[in-house]
Amino acid sequence: MRLKLFKKYFFATAMIIVFSMTVMMIILSIVMNQYFTRSKYDALRHCCEEVTAFTKTSAQTDDDLDQLCNSLARVAGIDLFLADEDGKVTACGCDEWRENGHCYHSDHILGEKSLFADHKRPFRIDTLGIYKNPHFVVEQTAVDAEGKTIGTVISTAPLSATRQLLSTVAKLYLFSAAIPLTLMFFAIYAMTYRMTKPLKLMSEAARAMAKGDFSKRIPVTSDDEIGELAVSFNQMTNSLAQLESMRKSFVANVSHELKTPMTTIGGFIDGILDGTIEQEKQSYYLGIVSDEIKRLSRLVQSMLSMAKLESGEFVLRPELFDFRELLCTIVISQEQRIEEKKITITGLDEVESVSIRADRDLIHQVLYNLVDNAIKFTEEKGNIDFAVKSDNKKLTFTIQNSGKGIPEKELPYVFERFYKVDKSRSANKNSTGLGLYIVKTILKAHAGTITVKSRENDFTAFIVTLPTVTK
Numbered sequence: 001m002r003l004k005l006f007k008k009y010f011f012a013t014a015m016i017i018v019f020s021m022t023v024m025m026i027i028l029s030i031v032m033n034q035y036f037t038r039s040k041y042d043a044l045r046h047c048c049e050e051v052t053a054f055t056k057t058s059a060q061t062d063d064d065l066d067q068l069c070n071s072l073a074r075v076a077g078i079d080l081f082l083a084d085e086d087g088k089v090t091a092c093g094c095d096e097w098r099e100n101g102h103c104y105h106s107d108h109i110l111g112e113k114s115l116f117a118d119h120k121r122p123f124r125i126d127t128l129g130i131y132k133n134p135h136f137v138v139e140q141t142a143v144d145a146e147g148k149t150i151g152t153v154i155s156t157a158p159l160s161a162t163r164q165l166l167s168t169v170a171k172l173y174l175f176s177a178a179i180p181l182t183l184m185f186f187a188i189y190a191m192t193y194r195m196t197k198p199l200k201l202m203s204e205a206a207r208a209m210a211k212g213d214f215s216k217r218i219p220v221t222s223d224d225e226i227g228e229l230a231v232s233f234n235q236m237t238n239s240l241a242q243l244e245s246m247r248k249s250f251v252a253n254v255s256h257e258l259k260t261p262m263t264t265i266g267g268f269i270d271g272i273l274d275g276t277i278e279q280e281k282q283s284y285y286l287g288i289v290s291d292e293i294k295r296l297s298r299l300v301q302s303m304l305s306m307a308k309l310e311s312g313e314f315v316l317r318p319e320l321f322d323f324r325e326l327l328c329t330i331v332i333s334q335e336q337r338i339e340e341k342k343i344t345i346t347g348l349d350e351v352e353s354v355s356i357r358a359d360r361d362l363i364h365q366v367l368y369n370l371v372d373n374a375i376k377f378t379e380e381k382g383n384i385d386f387a388v389k390s391d392n393k394k395l396t397f398t399i400q401n402s403g404k405g406i407p408e409k410e411l412p413y414v415f416e417r418f419y420k421v422d423k424s425r426s427a428n429k430n431s432t433g434l435g436l437y438i439v440k441t442i443l444k445a446h447a448g449t450i451t452v453k454s455r456e457n458d459f460t461a462f463i464v465t466l467p468t469v470t471k
Contacts, residue, residue: 044138044155051153069093084151214241261292344383369435374401400461406454415440
């Protein structure tokens with residue numbers, strides 16, 4: 001069974017902390033062991049030097065030597081004794097020697113290797129044949145006032161004392177680290193849970209979206225990367241929900257717009273064929289059939305245009321043409337609709353001739369869609385205003401119409417596929433929700449832009465920018 005992200009992150013972090021603490025403990029032990037060893041060596045060496053210096057004086061006696069060894073051994077907490085060349089202990093710093101003249105050190109005869117100090121190796125670990133456990137051993141050759149060798153001064157200290165001290169330090173370290181480690185593990189647990197919870201919720205929301213449920217949202221509880229991811233996920237969910245809503249609306253609209261004209265066409269054709277419609281009225285009804293067929297053609301053409309744009313099949317064919325001329329041609333072609341709604345056209349006569357290099361057919365579709373859109377949503381006796389500005393680099397075209405306008409909350413979506421501000425089919429039965437999407441896509445292919453401004457129950461304005469030369 002695979003570990004979940006929460007467990008992976010928690011255990012990985014915990015292992016890193018434990019490993020780090022262990023490494024710190026090892027390093028601390030090594031440093032302290034070296035420090036204690038060096039300190040013990042210095043103490044042992046110092047005691048040996050004091051004794052060897054004392055043996056060189058001419059005024060020294062055996063009692064004085066015993067007293068010196070005893071004082072040094074007590075202060076340093078070590079064993080300190082002098083052995084002759086035969087390995088027999090002749091002076092010792094322990095209390096038993098001072099009281100009885102012999103001790104457990106003198107009960108042993110030291111081996112030959114312990115009687116001659118090795119100046120290349122003054123410090124070693126050994127039992128000397130006296131101790132059961134290893135001891136630190138420092139040896140120095142002792143000479144009398146005349147320079148004659150009288151034996152070897154040996155100082156020892158048990159290795160177990162250093163180990164016991166290191167063990168005590170380690171226990172103190174572990175005890176002092178236990179509380180912060182415990183608090184740290186709880187903190188890591190809480191942080192890991194808080195970090196992975198949004199990811200778990202996203203996973204559940206994604207599975208819900210796969211089943212068509214777009215209602216789930218991720219609570220944003222932080223402003224870090226996870227919070228940004230949650231915000232982005234919610235925005236994506238909103239977009240998908242909006243797209244799904246538009247898709248369903250589009251399917252419903254297309255189904256309705258296909259069914260209605262086909263029913264009308266079928267009914268009138270059947271009426272003509274079976275003689276229900278009189279001969280003198282057939283031309284009138286055939287005109288209605290023709291209008292319905294054109295309506296179907298517009299719908300199919302919009303869908304084909306959208307498919308081509310999305311697949312990248314459109315290839316720009318730039319040519320030099322007069323933007324004003326193209327605009328006037330399109331407006332004139334809509335003269336009948338303009339007169340029927342008694343719309344006032346302003347600004348068109350003030351538009352100057354501007355030559356641009358672009359795909360004429362595609363720009364024609366852009367302008368036609370925008371003019372058709374403006375006429376469609378302008379109220380009776382309303383007005384449509386045109387404005388064109390240009391320089392050496394770009395052209396700016398604005399078309400503004402009076403009317404209901406677009407609600408502010410709808411503005412970000414007007415260029416989306418299938419989107420219709422007016423959800424009523426009867427109010428806008430010729431619209432498929434593809435016109436502005438096609439406009440935006442064509443302009444993007446020309447390195448142009450389109451934006452919209454609107455105020456409810458006042459106006460709607462579309463602003464188009466185009467480079468005067470399309471590469």
